[in-house]
Amino acid sequence: MDLHTLTIKEAKSKLKNKEISSLELTQAYLERIEKIDPKLNSFVTVTKDKALQMAKDADEALSAGEDKPLLGLPFSIKDNFCTKDIRTTASSKVLDDFIPPYSATVVSRLMDAGIVHLGKTNMDAWAHGSSTATSDYGPTRNPWDVERYPGGSSGGAAASVASDEALAAIGSETAGSVRGPASWCGLVGLKPTYGRVSRYGVIAMASSTDSPGPLTKTVEDAATILEVLAGKDPHDATSSSLPVEKYSETMKAGKKMTIGIADDYFDGVDSEVVAKVQEALKLLESKGHTVKKIELFDPKYAIDVYTILMRSEVSSNLARFDGIRYGNDRSYFAEEAKRRMMLGTYALSSGYYDAYYKKAQKVRTLIVEDFAKAFAEVDVIIGPTLPTPAIKIGQADDPMFGEKADILTEPSAIAGLCAINMPVGFSSLGLPIGMQIMGRQFGESTILDLAYQYEKETEFWKQKPNL
Amino acid sequence: MKIDIAHIAKLANLPLQKEEEGKLATQLDATIAYIEELSQIDTSKVEGTNMVTQTKNVYREDEVDEFTTLSQDDALKNAKHKHNGLVLVPAILEEGDNA
Numbered sequence: 433m434d435l436h437t438l439t440i441k442e443a444k445s446k447l448k449n450k451e452i453s454s455l456e457l458t459q460a461y462l463e464r465i466e467k468i469d470p471k472l473n474s475f476v477t478v479t480k481d482k483a484l485q486m487a488k489d490a491d492e493a494l495s496a497g498e499d500k501p502l503l504g505l506p507f508s509i510k511d512n513f514c515t516k517d518i519r520t521t522a523s524s525k526v527l528d529d530f531i532p533p534y535s536a537t538v539v540s541r542l543m544d545a546g547i548v549h550l551g552k553t554n555m556d557a558w559a560h561g562s563s564t565a566t567s568d569y570g571p572t573r574n575p576w577d578v579e580r581y582p583g584g585s586s587g588g589a590a591a592s593v594a595s596d597e598a599l600a601a602i603g604s605e606t607a608g609s610v611r612g613p614a615s616w617c618g619l620v621g622l623k624p625t626y627g628r629v630s631r632y633g634v635i636a637m638a639s640s641t642d643s644p645g646p647l648t649k650t651v652e653d654a655a656t657i658l659e660v661l662a663g664k665d666p667h668d669a670t671s672s673s674l675p676v677e678k679y680s681e682t683m684k685a686g687k688k689m690t691i692g693i694a695d696d697y698f699d700g701v702d703s704e705v706v707a708k709v710q711e712a713l714k715l716l717e718s719k720g721h722t723v724k725k726i727e728l729f730d731p732k733y734a735i736d737v738y739t740i741l742m743r744s745e746v747s748s749n750l751a752r753f754d755g756i757r758y759g760n761d762r763s764y765f766a767e768e769a770k771r772r773m774m775l776g777t778y779a780l781s782s783g784y785y786d787a788y789y790k791k792a793q794k795v796r797t798l799i800v801e802d803f804a805k806a807f808a809e810v811d812v813i814i815g816p817t818l819p820t821p822a823i824k825i826g827q828a829d830d831p832m833f834g835e836k837a838d839i840l841t842e843p844s845a846i847a848g849l850c851a852i853n854m855p856v857g858f859s860s861l862g863l864p865i866g867m868q869i870m871g872r873q874f875g876e877s878t879i880l881d882l883a884y885q886y887e888k889e890t891e892f893w894k895q896k897p898n899l
Numbered sequence: 900m901k902i903d904i905a906h907i908a909k910l911a912n913l914p915l916q917k918e919e920e921g922k923l924a925t926q927l928d929a930t931i932a933y934i935e936e937l938s939q940i941d942t943s944k945v946e947g948t949n950m951v952t953q954t955k956n957v958y959r960e961d962e963v964d965e966f967t968t969l970s971q972d973d974a975l976k977n978a979k980h981k982h983n984g985l986v987l988v989p990a991i992l993e994e995g996d997n998a
Binding site: 529530531533534625626627640641666667669670672732733735736737739740747751754755756757758759762763765770771773774775777778781787788790791792793794795796797798800831832846847848873 | 902904907908910911912913914915919923926927929930931933934936937938940942945946947948949950951952954957959964966967969973974976977978979980986988989
């Protein structure tokens, strides 16, 4: 048995039945990391000693009959989540030696749920990008083709799960940073509704859209993790007090749905991607779901709105990094962060605020209203997640690469909706292709339900890259 | 439109090299030209959205939250320059200035 190829559900049951120990499981992942991470660069920091200690503690708790939702399960965590006493860089040299004195709420919740923390995963620096090309620690490589990017910004997170270096990963999305890499690496990637999961202790990118979420092999794994992550946090005033559902049960409702599709989400998309998403839609129709054409606001405008809002919020959020209380000074910022801060500062500067930031906030209202209108007619909306399969290392040098690549995930992110990437097959080159299922705000149970129904028919997650 | 790069860099508190300024100016002009297409959309009757989930005015008691309080040692741990239990900051006033 290859211990490192399990799902959360399988590993939990084996731990419970004493077929394996958390220490054995953790050692299997650490060995895997030692063997293949020099090739992939998924991790910025591996916390081997801490992981082994946590595994031993978990084994004791398991013997004592303790029942925690993620007890003894080895996870990776994206390097923009503050982890107490563990270096946290956001993949930027500005924070090369930063050791947070506290943990993000997401991290505390995972620890309380019993995880074993394997280490911190690589990302685009400050989460600025859609490939990991902007990481100050070098790009992560896609496990399906190491000459290609894994997507980003949670690229290390996605590569760590796709290559079985971790059982599951915690990433974060501002607009596409969970769904995108999940798509390019053949994983389930869940971007929760804005405010469903706390942002406290996450190094901020754009505060009005940042949403932490899991990257996993299966839908059930994602649902199980969301149950742990979601909920009101007194330290994040924007977190929602709506009750958290038991997603791993509600996802089994098996509801027949009306699925909206919009032509604009397929325009200019790679023909193999379009074909695979169409195939998935046909399969869903054959299982009794209804596919309905809808009109949606042209996603090309979302690039403009997102670029203005995000870069403005970035310029404000990164202003605090002055190297005085922690980290290095502002000369350590690399090109992408400077580009984003400069445009954001310009957009917020005297005389330009109305033309840019305020205008973008108004168009955002139109996008929100447009989705509300669509969701009056349909239960979910489906489209491709990214316009192409994974691109080659070195091909992400357009100064707006990140914003343009994420065209199909930006509208829903701007509107604060929930969405999930599902693997729908492979390109002729053997690269994973993903589709996204977008739902209403706080409609996680609905998108997980459809994702689960689709997964049962396809099980693409069972295919593994050759590494 | 031409951005005054040196002015914006000063506002953003970013030290830029001369060659960087030139490259950024070209890229930012191109990005601004790109996002100008937003002006095609009529928003004369639309209010802006700041908070997508409609959450509003979340208050808390005005009291010390132990959870978010650091000890002096913890708060200073990451500072590179410190003196007598305080963070040393770059001087703003010149010697001899009368504040």
